[in-house]
Amino acid sequence: xxxxxxxxxxxxxxxxxxxxxxxxxxxxxxxxxxxxxxxxxxxxxxxxxxxxxxxxxxxxxxxxxxxxxxxxxxxxxxxxxxxxxxxxxxxxxxxxxxxxxxxxxxxxxxxxxxxxxxxxxxxxxxxxxxxxxxxxxxxxxxxxxxxxxxxxxxxxxxxxxxxxxxxxxxxxxxxxxxxxxxxxxxxxxxxxxxxxxxxxxxxxxxxxxxxxxxxxxxxxxxxxxxxxxxxxxxxxxxxxxxxxxxxxxxxxxxxxxxxxxxxxxxxxxxxxxxxxxxxxxxxxxxxxxxxxxxxxxxxxxxxxxxxxxxxxxxxxxxxxxxxxxxxxxxxxxxxxxxxxxxxxxxxxxxxxxxxxxxxxxxxxxxxxxxxxxxxxxxxxxxxxxxxxxxxxxxxxxxxxxxxxxxxxxxxxxxxxxxxxxxxxxxxxxxxxxxxxxxxxxxxxxxxxxxxxxxxxxxxxxxxxxxxxxxxxxxxxxxxxxxxxxxxxxxxxxxxxxxxxxxxxxxxxxxxxxxxxxxxxxxxxxxxxxxxxxxxxxxxxxxxxxxxxxxxxxxxxxxxxxxxxxxxxxxxxxxxxxxxxxxxxxxxxxxxxxxxxxxxxxxxxxxxxxxxxxxxxxxxxxxxxxxxxxxxxxxxxxxxxxxxxxxxxxxxxxxxxxxxxxxxxxxxxxxxxxxxxxxxxxxxxxxxxxxxxxxxxxxxxxxxxxxxxxxxxxxxxxxxx
Numbered sequence: 009x010x011x012x013x014x015x016x017x018x019x020x021x022x023x024x025x026x027x028x029x030x031x032x033x034x035x036x037x038x039x040x041x042x043x044x045x046x047x048x049x050x051x052x053x054x055x056x057x058x059x060x061x062x063x064x065x066x067x068x069x070x071x072x073x074x075x076x077x078x079x080x081x082x083x084x085x086x087x088x089x090x091x092x093x094x095x096x097x098x099x100x101x102x103x104x105x106x107x108x109x110x111x112x113x114x115x116x117x118x119x120x121x122x123x124x125x126x127x128x129x130x131x132x133x134x135x136x137x138x139x140x141x142x143x144x145x146x147x148x149x150x151x152x153x154x155x156x157x158x159x160x161x162x163x164x165x166x167x168x169x170x171x172x173x174x175x176x177x178x179x180x181x182x183x184x185x186x187x188x189x190x191x192x193x194x195x196x197x198x199x200x201x202x203x204x205x206x207x208x209x210x211x212x213x214x215x216x217x218x219x220x221x222x223x224x225x226x227x228x229x230x231x232x233x234x235x236x237x238x239x240x241x242x243x244x245x246x247x248x249x250x251x252x253x254x255x256x257x258x259x260x261x262x263x264x265x266x267x268x269x270x271x272x273x274x275x276x277x278x279x280x281x282x283x284x285x286x287x288x289x290x291x292x293x294x295x296x297x298x299x300x301x302x303x304x305x306x307x308x309x310x311x312x313x314x315x316x317x318x319x320x321x322x323x324x325x326x327x328x329x330x331x332x333x334x335x336x337x338x339x340x341x342x343x344x345x346x347x348x349x350x351x352x353x354x355x356x357x358x359x360x361x362x363x364x365x366x367x368x369x370x371x372x373x374x375x376x377x378x379x380x381x382x383x384x385x386x387x388x389x390x391x392x393x394x395x396x397x398x399x400x401x402x403x404x405x406x407x408x409x410x411x412x413x414x415x416x417x418x419x420x421x422x423x424x425x426x427x428x429x430x431x432x433x434x435x436x437x438x439x440x441x442x443x444x445x446x447x448x449x450x451x452x453x454x455x456x457x458x459x460x461x462x463x464x465x466x467x468x469x470x471x472x473x474x475x476x477x478x479x480x481x482x483x484x485x486x487x488x489x490x491x492x493x494x495x496x497x498x499x500x501x502x503x504x505x506x507x508x509x510x511x512x513x514x515x516x517x518x519x520x521x522x523x524x525x526x527x528x529x530x531x532x533x534x535x536x537x538x539x540x541x542x543x544x545x546x547x548x549x550x551x552x553x554x555x556x557x558x559x560x561x562x563x564x565x566x567x568x569x570x571x572x573x574x575x576x577x578x579x580x581x582x583x584x585x586x587x588x589x590x591x592x593x594x595x596x597x598x599x600x601x602x603x604x605x606x607x608x609x610x611x612x613x614x615x616x617x618x619x620x621x622x623x624x625x626x627x628x629x630x631x632x633x634x635x636x637x638x639x640x641x642x643x644x645x646x647x648x649x650x651x652x653x654x655x656x657x658x659x660x661x662x663x664x665x666x667x668x669x670x671x672x673x674x675x676x677x678x679x680x681x682x683x684x685x686x687x688x689x690x691x692x693x694x695x696x697x698x699x700x701x702x703x704x705x706x707x708x709x710x711x712x713x714x715x716x717x718x719x720x721x722x723x724x725x726x727x728x
Contacts, residue, residue, distance in 0.1 A: 059073075059137045062180045062183070064177050064181060066165060067099055068095050068100050068101065069102070071105045071111075072102055072105060073105040074121045074126040074130070075369070076104075076397055077121070077398035079126070080209055080633065081126045083207060084627050086210065088626070089134050089138035090202050091135065091138060091195065091202045091203045092135045092138030092139035093139070093142050094164065095164070096164050101210075104394065105119070106394075112374070113129060114130075115129055118372070120372045120375070122372075122403065124595075125593075126692075127691070128690060131688050139193065139195075142162050143157075143189045144187075144188065145180075146160050146162055147186045147187075148179045148183035149179055151182070152174065153172060203625075206628045209629075222351055222397045222399050223354045223369035223396040223397075224369075224430065225396070226367040232261060232423060232425050232427045233275065233276055233277050233428055234419050234427050235274075235431075236271045236272075236429065237272070238438075239269065239291045240291065240439075241293040242294075242299075242439075242656065244291050244293040246265060246270055246291060247292040248289075249287060250289075252288075253288065254283040258279060259279025261274060266415060267418060268411070273419070277430065293656060296516075298656060299514070299515065300654050300655065301445070308445070308446075309339065315508055316510040317486040317509050318487075319492040319495075319496045320496045322503070323503050326464075326506075329453045333456045334453065334454040335462075336451070336453075336536075336539060338450055339449045340450070340536070340717065342531060342532075343650040344445045345521055345645055345651060347400075347401075347440070349399060349400030349401060349405070351398065352431050352433050353412045353436055354428060354431065355412050355416035356416070356426070357380075358420070362386070362390060363390050363391075363392070364386055364390060364391040364417065366392065366393040366394065367393075368393070368396060369401070369405055370413065371401050371406035372408070373395060376413040377393045379414050379417075380410075383414060384421060402641070403522060404436070404440065407519060437661050437666060442518055442651055443519075443521030444528075445469060445470075447468045448467050448528075454540065460540060461503055461504060462505070463502045463506070465495055465507045466508050466509075467510070468510040468511075468512065469510075472490045490524050491525055493529065494529030494591075495507050495525075495532070499558075499562045500537070516653070522638070522641055522693050523638075523693040523694070523697050526592040526693070527642075530588065530698055531697070531718065533590075534701030534702075534705070535704050535714075535715065538587075538705040538708065542708075547576075549576075553566060553567065561596045564596075564619075564682055565620065569587065569618065570598075572617045572619065573585065575587065580604075582710060584706045585706055585709055586601050586701070586702045586706030587600045587705060588705065590698045593690030594690055595622040597619070597620045597621075597635075598618070599619075601702035602616070603703055603709075605711050609723065609726040611647060613643060613675040615676045618678065618679045618680065621682035622684075622690070624686060631679070632681075634692055634695060638694070638699070639677055642695070647720055648668065650719055703720070711725070713725060
């Protein structure tokens with residue numbers, strides 16, 4: 009059991025001063041893109057702009073404003089600071105930032121992690137923090153020696169002047185009194201010593217030895233464990249309930265009703281779990297009690313037969329289709345998907361008169377803090393939210409409705425004790441948020457030479473942005489960009505095209521899922537592009553390549569993946585290769601999958617070759633790991649993932665009926681990074697979109713059977 013020690017923000021800073029003292033440096037990052045610096049000595053009132061703390065012992069603490077959920081941000085962002093700071097990498101430590109406007113996302117204007125934006129948005133800011141700190145240390149040394157600062161140099165945590173030297177620890181206190189430079193000179197990339205080099209992750213040792221604190225690890229004396237009974241139908245509510253049998257379970261201390269269900273409060277997990285099972289609840293299931301996947305499929309299939317709201321139109325696709333030498337129409341379908349993070353949702357809340365302390369793994373600190381404050385009746389600054397390690401997020405822990413945090417504060421308010429609310433995996437599978445179900449219809453046409461001259465793509469599926477704080481800013485003329493991304497910006501040179509959208513309001517809670525809209529549009533676009541290549545009698549790789557003359561970065565990764573995979577060379581009997589290329593979050597990824605299908609219809613992916621251009625590389629080891637991770641994640645969905653509904657109820661509950669990829673199914677993965685001097689782009693999500701179409705196209709190459717519906721099932725493959 010871990011005991012929480014509560015720090016005020018001022019005490020947090022003072023403790024750092026007592027341990028090491030020295031320089032604290034920070035940066036203000038307003039949403040208008042300007043930058044302002046601020047520095048203070050530890051004895052001063054708390055300045056929330058602090059990003060760097062250098063102790064008199066030489067330890068360097070980087071305050072990271074992004075959530076660490078396995079993507080390596082606790083290493084990549086400190087690398088940016090350390091490069092310009094010219095420090096000893098072994099001295100670097102990391103702390104999670106408190107919730108404060110200074111740590112806001114420079115684009116979204118709130119503290120959050122998502123959209124594969126951590127490095128792109130912090131690339132300049134964190135380097136400037138490091139450079140400013142370095143300059144202040146050099147100024148402190150120059151003042152000590154009474155020499156010009158230009159005569160001094162910083163290297164590996166030491167400032168030199170001739171034979172004289174002072175460590176950063178020795179200079180830290182004096183440096184804190186130096187003026188913050190108005191302008192700093194950033195390094196020429198040719199001089200980088202850390203950026204671009206494979207670097208071991210800072211957080212790995214504590215995750216291996218068990219010291220790492222995830223949200224589910226947090227507790228304090230007297231903490232009550234809480235499980236919540238949710239209505240089995242979305243939008244339903246409790247009509248009445250009896251808690252007598254639940255209260256009779258040993259260890260159950262209370263049963264309270266909150267807005268979203270019935271909370272069972274116990275002194276341990278199993279008591280709360282058994283108590284919840286003993287609840288007798290009469291549910292008002294509401295209007296969605298008859299909802300089913302089969303019914304939604306029929307509705308969506310009917311929608312795509314008619315024009316939707318145009319997201320992009322060029323030329324005259326209807327006329328071009330009418331005069332084309334060859335045409336093809338196909339319909340594609342992908343299901344609802346769960347996030348299925350390894351660590352179940354959880355939130356610790358200690359609500360007291362005038363204050364609220366929260367520990368959780370969240371991707372959305374500002375929204376969760378503000379929601380908690382509103383429920384508790386407190387000012388936001390009275391709520392202290394601590395970000396623990398996240399055992400996976402994939403968008404689920406960036407919920408604009410702050411569902412699991414709001415529930416926890418409601419329970420804490422009712423029982424007046426510290427509580428830790430835990431969602432079981434079944435809770436999140438059956439009462440959570442999902443990647444939307446999508447249905448697509450595409451028609452395309454070729455001229456007599458086999459050139460692609462027309463493309464019409466109609467999409468049907470729920471809007472993710474609708475009903476969120478982002479709706480007004482994001483949805484324009486009825487089009488949610490998250491619904492059409494990856495289709496609207498199709499990179500191929502097609503003179504006549506139309507992308508249109510239907511956004512039915514279904515009632516199933518939907519949320520961004522790793523790679524968001526790209527997770528379905530890449531499958532549809534790249535699968536159908538393969539179909540059109542074969543319709544034209546051309547090689548799928550060469551067909552794509554010829555259409556990418558205006559998009560050279562797409563073309564480079566396509567060529568690299570094909571080359572490294574040995575495209576066109578002979579494969580063992582029964583195997584096929586499939587290729588796909590896609591841009592998302594600013595990065596370009598192409599993948600070639602090598603696949604065979606067994607006699608019972610089981611798909612085995614033997615090898616995946618991945619080429620990625622994500623701009624300038626920060627940590628190649630992270631890029632490789634994220635591509636591998638994305639391929640596993642995408643393969644799990646392509647081969648197994650599906651959330652289905654019947655009588656308003658989700659039919660899946662855990663990994664037994666919502667399986668993820670097993671070790672025996674894992675292919676050999678090769679990752680090749682395209683050298684680039686472009687600005688860094690996202691890397692956490694772009695590896696997901698190409699894998700499903702690459703595998704589907706490989707299945708066709710191996711068997712002659714087209715995959716137009718995910719997940720790929722043996723039953724579908726065994727159909728004649």
